[in-house]
Amino acid sequence: xxxxxxxxxxxxxxxxxxxxxxxxxxxxxxxxxxxxxxxxxxxxxxxxxxxxxxxxxxxxxxxxxxxxxxxxxxxxxxxxxxxxxxxxxxxxxxxxxxxxxxxxxxxxxxxxxxxxxxxxxxxxxxxxxxxxxxxxxxxxxxxxxxxxxxxxxxxxxxxxxxxxxxxxxxxxxxxxxxxxxxxxxxxxxxxxxxxxxxxxxxxxxxxxxxxxxxxxxxxxxxxxxxxxxxxxxxxxxxxxxxxxxxxxxxxxxxxxxxxxxxxxxxxxxxxxxxxxxxxxxxxxxxxxxxxxxxxxxxxx
Amino acid sequence: xxxxxxxxxxxxxxxxxxxxxxxxxxxxxxxxxxxxxxxxxxxxxxxxxxxxxxxxxxxxxxxxxxxxxxxxxxxxxxxxxxxxxxxxxxxxxxxxxxxxxxxxxxxxxxxxxxxxxxxxxxxxxxxxxxxxxxxxxxxxxxxxxxxxxxxxxxxxxxxxxxxxxxxxxxxxxxxxxxxxxxxxxxxxxxxxxxxxxxxxxxxxxxxxxxxxxxxxxxxxxxxxxxxxxxxxxxxxxxxxxxxxxxxxxxxx
Numbered sequence: 001x002x003x004x005x006x007x008x009x010x011x012x013x014x015x016x017x018x019x020x021x022x023x024x025x026x027x028x029x030x031x032x033x034x035x036x037x038x039x040x041x042x043x044x045x046x047x048x049x050x051x052x053x054x055x056x057x058x059x060x061x062x063x064x065x066x067x068x069x070x071x072x073x074x075x076x077x078x079x080x081x082x083x084x085x086x087x088x089x090x091x092x093x094x095x096x097x098x099x100x101x102x103x104x105x106x107x108x109x110x111x112x113x114x115x116x117x118x119x120x121x122x123x124x125x126x127x128x129x130x131x132x133x134x135x136x137x138x139x140x141x142x143x144x145x146x147x148x149x150x151x152x153x154x155x156x157x158x159x160x161x162x163x164x165x166x167x168x169x170x171x172x173x174x175x176x177x178x179x180x181x182x183x184x185x186x187x188x189x190x191x192x193x194x195x196x197x198x199x200x201x202x203x204x205x206x207x208x209x210x211x212x213x214x215x216x217x218x219x220x221x222x223x224x225x226x227x228x229x230x231x232x233x234x235x236x237x238x239x240x241x242x243x244x245x246x247x248x249x250x251x252x253x254x255x256x257x258x259x260x261x262x263x264x265x266x267x268x269x270x271x272x273x274x275x276x277x278x279x280x281x282x283x284x285x286x287x288x289x290x291x292x293x294x295x296x297x298x299x300x
Numbered sequence: 301x302x303x304x305x306x307x308x309x310x311x312x313x314x315x316x317x318x319x320x321x322x323x324x325x326x327x328x329x330x331x332x333x334x335x336x337x338x339x340x341x342x343x344x345x346x347x348x349x350x351x352x353x354x355x356x357x358x359x360x361x362x363x364x365x366x367x368x369x370x371x372x373x374x375x376x377x378x379x380x381x382x383x384x385x386x387x388x389x390x391x392x393x394x395x396x397x398x399x400x401x402x403x404x405x406x407x408x409x410x411x412x413x414x415x416x417x418x419x420x421x422x423x424x425x426x427x428x429x430x431x432x433x434x435x436x437x438x439x440x441x442x443x444x445x446x447x448x449x450x451x452x453x454x455x456x457x458x459x460x461x462x463x464x465x466x467x468x469x470x471x472x473x474x475x476x477x478x479x480x481x482x483x484x485x486x487x488x489x490x491x492x493x494x495x496x497x498x499x500x501x502x503x504x505x506x507x508x509x510x511x512x513x514x515x516x517x518x519x520x521x522x523x524x525x526x527x528x529x530x531x532x533x534x535x536x537x538x539x540x541x542x543x544x545x546x547x548x549x550x551x552x
Contacts, residue, residue, distance in 0.1 A: 129351065130350065130351050130354060161351075161354070161355055161358070162354075162358055163358050163359065163361075163362045164357075164358040164361035164362050164365075165358075187377075190373050190374075190377050191362075193369065193372050193373060194362075194365045194366055194368075194369045194370075194372065194373060195362075195365045195369070197368075197369040197372045221374060221536075223540070224536040224537060224539060224540055225536065226543075227536075227539050227540040227542070227543035227544075228536060228539035228543070230543040230546060230547065231539050231542045231543045231546055234546060234550070235543075235546045235547050235549075235550040244543075267544060267548075268540065268543065268544050268547070271544060271547040271548060271551060272547060274547075274551045275547050275550055275551050278550075278551060
């Protein structure tokens with residue numbers, strides 16, 4: 001993930017380049033390093049460098065990386081002729097390259113010829129079955145064709161080998177959630193929490209999935225994870241605050257007949273409600289009435 | 301003896317500086333030769349081995365994460381994951397005893413890999429040997445430099461081998477020690493000139509060489525032992541209290 005300083009630097013460079021004051025090459029390098037997706041700007045500024053022969057020769061050997069970057073950005077913006085030209089130049093320079101083969105596969109994907117792209121990727125995988133990027137492209141293709149279950153299968157196979165890739169686990173969790181396979185999604189979120197325990201996003205998502213699954217045990221666990229999200233974000237995460245209120249009322253409903261085991265944190269609900277009201281007063285005062293009504297109905 | 305020997309400046313001009321320059325040039329030459337040799341190498345069919353190593357490395361990372369953050373997930377999930385890893389039959393980290401030795405022996409008997417290692421070793425050893433012999437032949441028999449700090453008598457045999465006077469202060473060394481100083485010291489200079497990943501990193505490569513074969517089986521069993529030891533203590537209930545405290549502070 002991108003840190004705050006890097007983000008401000010990126011925005012500053014972007015403004016600078018957009019308003020006509022140099023620095024296009026630094027901007028493109030930073031985008032490449034941070035792996036952000038700003039395809040329109042990359043396309044515009046990259047093309048301006050590539051079409052100017054003086055600037056192009058000033059780049060030296062980095063010229064080819066720029067061609068690759070512009071080709072991918074062009075495919076993202078559906079300017080397929082630009083992409084084809086860039087790839088042609090690269091192919092002339094590096095005829096037997098796997099990277100160029102991958103770009104060709106991506107171009108077929110962008111055109112929508114799924115079968116040919118699949119053939120291209122399979123042949124590339126035969127030579128080198130450990131190429132992570134090609135595996136991911138196949139999964140992306142399955143997802144783009146709407147075949148989510150196949151995407152999940154491919155991603156599972158990928159994760160069997162590359163199990164330390166937390167971005168892949170995240171993608172898998174979202175795929176499972178889209179298919180409502182919540183137990184498997186919970187497993188993926190657990191993996192994410194294991195690899196990065198201090199990122200509140202994963203705690204929040206895990207708590208959401210557990211709350212959706214329902215059942216007393218899951219609700220109690222979800223409450224704990226909402227609490228940890230609040231702790232990690234200093235109480236500023238509105239969704240977690242709502243989550244706590246909803247969880248507590250759901251638990252109360254489920255355990256209506258049984259013993260009320262509220263010994264853990266009795267004040268949490270009222271505290272969360274107060275924090276929410278304070279937040280709404282500051283940021284959306286006109287919705288405060290709505291909030292108080294719904295909170296009151298939750299308490300009963 | 302505390303008397304200072306006056307060394308001729310000609311020594312500095314004709315011994316120290318040329319020796320350093322020659323070593324830098326040889327290093328650069330070796331770097332380019334190794335780049336050339338690498339470009340001639342076809343991709344070996346040891347991709348299967350590489351795949352196995354990659355897989356093991358990923359397993360180790362995942363097991364390590366499990367150990368480090370075990371207290372953040374529910375006890376049930378932790379237990380199921382632990383079984384998945386250290387299960388006796390098909391757990392990921394379980395390496396049967398026979399296989400552990402096998403892997404390393406297999407690596408050394410594989411002709412391709414042995415050739416590869418030989419080539420890398422040679423490219424390291426031959427220039428070193430030649431330069432050393434050259435230094436010994438041309439630059440021996442006189443005092444080359446003075447080390448700025450005093451040394452004990454034990455270093456005499458190592459640093460003063462060409463000088464046959466036993467009364468000279470041990471701080472005065474021969475050019476052989478200047479050679480060794482350069483050998484280890486120029487590493488930093490090379491990484492500046494040649495960028496990262498240059499082939500002149502002898503000491504680093506030597507360390508890499510020894511760690512190569514053991515990577516999978518030993519680390520896997522080490523991770524398994526570590527995982528077996530972990531006592532799971534669920535930290536989440538504590539978080540509820542912390543959240544309360546945070547909210548209290550926020551609301552008040």
